[in-house]
Amino acid sequence: MENNEFENQSVIDANDAPVGNDKLFAILSYIGILWILGLVVAPEKDHAFVKNHVNNGILISIGSCILAVIPFLGWALEIVLIVFVVMGIIAAAQGQKFTLPVVGEKITIIK
DSSP, X not given: XXXXXXXXXXXXXXXXXXXXXXXXXXXXXXXXXXXXXXXXXXXXXXXXXXXXXXXXXHHHHHHHHHHHTSTTHHHHHHHHHHHHHHHXXXXXXXXXXXXXXXXXXXXXXXX
């Protein structure tokens, strides 16, 4: 009997695996308007991993702007966005893709 411990691991697509500064730009995409860096810095702007996190950063920024003008309820829902930011930063630091619940799969700004 052979011990094939690598047999059960999922294969990561070459376009999805973070390389170079991908993790850095993925983390920065959750901090305010810094998601713009993931859009303009070459060659990271063409990697699927960075595009996924930049898309999340854009959606969070838009949601934050909308919720900021809604008194009380909007301000309370900002806490949910902060939780999504923390979840996204953790996923980016671990080199994993993260899709925002509910809207992340339906709305794709960066393809």
